[in-house]
Amino acid sequence: MSSIRQALLSLLAREPLSGYDIKQRMNNRLGPFWKVGSNQVYPELARMEEEGLVALQGIEQHDYRPARKLYEITEAGREAVIRWTTEPGGADQYRDDFLLKAYNSWLVDPERMIEGIREMKKQHEEKLAAYEAKVAELTSQLAGRSVADPLFSSISVVEFGVRYERLYVEWCEELIAKLSRREPE
Amino acid sequence: MSSIRQALLSLLAREPLSGYDIKQRMNNRLGPFWKVGSNQVYPELARMEEEGLVALQGIEQHDYRPARKLYEITEAGREAVIRWTTEPGGADQYRDDFLLKAYNSWLVDPERMIEGIREMKKQHEEKLAAYEAKVAELTSQLAGRSVADPLFSSISVVEFGVRYERLYVEWCEELIAKLSRREPE
DNA sequence: TTAACTTATATCCTTATTGACATAAAGAAA
DNA sequence: TTTCTTTATGTCAATAAGGATATAAGTTAA
CATH class of the missing domain: 1.10.10.10 (Winged helix-like DNA-binding domain superfamily/Winged helix DNA-binding domain)
Incomplete structure (x- = not known):
């Protein structure tokens, strides 16, 4: 299917x-x-x-x-x-153009790479803000409802989004820091 | 392209x-x-x-x-x-069958859903362990190399994997907890 | 007043992706 | 001794997905 x-x-x-x-x-x-x-x-x-x-x-x-x-x-x-x-199972692959670009960062001038990462970071910060607002909005409607309410599932999924975007932003920040120092670690 | x-x-x-x-x-x-x-x-x-x-x-x-x-x-x-x-840009969509399943959790008996989540969690725990080992392995070879070395980029990408799998496992745990209580929050 | 946007439906063509199959032979295990 | 797995190359057919286009008319903004 x-x-x-x-x-x-x-x-x-x-x-x-x-x-x-x-x-x-x-x-x-x-x-x-x-x-x-x-x-x-x-x-x-x-x-x-x-x-x-x-x-x-x-x-x-x-x-x-x-x-x-x-x-x-x-x-x-x-x-x-x-x-x-x-039923069990589900896609076990994660596909992200930007990660593939990061895989090529060694090839590229650090300054140019940092520019690209900053842009990516900005996009994920925007999504993070949107998801956080959405979680707040949905949570305020949640009082008294059970896990059999679609709202519960919606919040769970958007909450995943919040965590995911947070992770992405943090990872971008660390990459920028490493590239700025021109040293790994 | x-x-x-x-x-x-x-x-x-x-x-x-x-x-x-x-x-x-x-x-x-x-x-x-x-x-x-x-x-x-x-x-x-x-x-x-x-x-x-x-x-x-x-x-x-x-x-x-x-x-x-x-x-x-x-x-x-x-x-x-x-x-x-x-060049700027990259896929701005995130596609994951399991997230879509979580979006349907309200439809399903909590106990059965919990089983499915536990299985998913287990898979991500295995990946997490594999990525952590890989980061350790690659990091030990890193001494003295610069950001212009492919190894640097490899570690960055696998590190993303570590964070991602950690996030996934934590999110699964919280979902299980909520479903066990049969109450959101 | 003209252009752009939104609501709504739907098709066409091309490219991506998946799964199964075909060939060929070494090496290991049952 | 037969079967399974690994190395290695590929093709074929079917489905999934993406981009562009078509129709039609109302609303909104420059």
Whole structure:
């Protein structure tokens, strides 16, 4: 089972959405965790509808606007997400262009490398701030809810983001320090 | 410029290698950072040779063994890596099946979810131990070398791995704790 | 008033990536 | 003695993913 499919189903497990909604959530809300194009979303929705994992709930028509096709998850779809979520395994590779660039830092003039790292650090600082705000926002809504509430899972994931961005920023700082001294350690 | 190409060139910038060597390094040494198949390595090497980024250094023939085709990076290839390394930008998405599963944890029985997380945690603990050993091993060879030595860059990257795996393990532990209490926070 | 942006759908083409297969032979283990 | 693993090269077919383009119309800003 492909991974975009899992992502779409994971979102639809929470609420009915249109293809456009899904695209927006994946590119903006879930932030950096995933990016998709409409070329992936619409055909995949159609395929899943054929297979009975999602169903067209209805078509919303606002005056002079394209019709919104709202999809909801079916019982079969729900079962499929749960099955996938509990089954073991998952990608064991981590792919990051910037790490590969760091792997080449020995080739490059330290000053130029430092510039690049500073830029990367800035980007991750921005993400860190955004995630921290998101955690605060979501946590304030959390009172009285259980681990069976989607909000709990959302916070867990964004919290991972906070830690990850913090790690990235710290690592950038240490790399800059080492390169400035022109000495490892 | 595609990303496998960058990975191959980054390795060849350090030393001449055969397609098989590259595959081994990417799947074993660089560990989880990248995985490739021979179907990606051999055609890409051929393409890069055509474009003059790498050159066939020679063919090693050991008795009764397939011939080893050793490739070395050319000056044009070296320039290309340096250009790519210093140019800004890089993937701004982070993709992880397990995080997506965590996003679905609200759907699943906490006990079953905890099992899955424990397994994930174990895998990351193993990687953490491997990276820590690798950092120690590489650091012991570091004395007296400068930031212009490939070893410096290798350590930086593996150090990122150590921090990353540590973060992952801690995050798993907190998720387990929350799910055990059946209460967020 | 013209241009840019947002809402919404969807397809087309190209490139990346994955998995399975094919060949060939040495060395180790059952 | 047969089977499995490692070294070594590659190809083929299928799927995943990315970028560009198309249509259509309302809102917003220069």
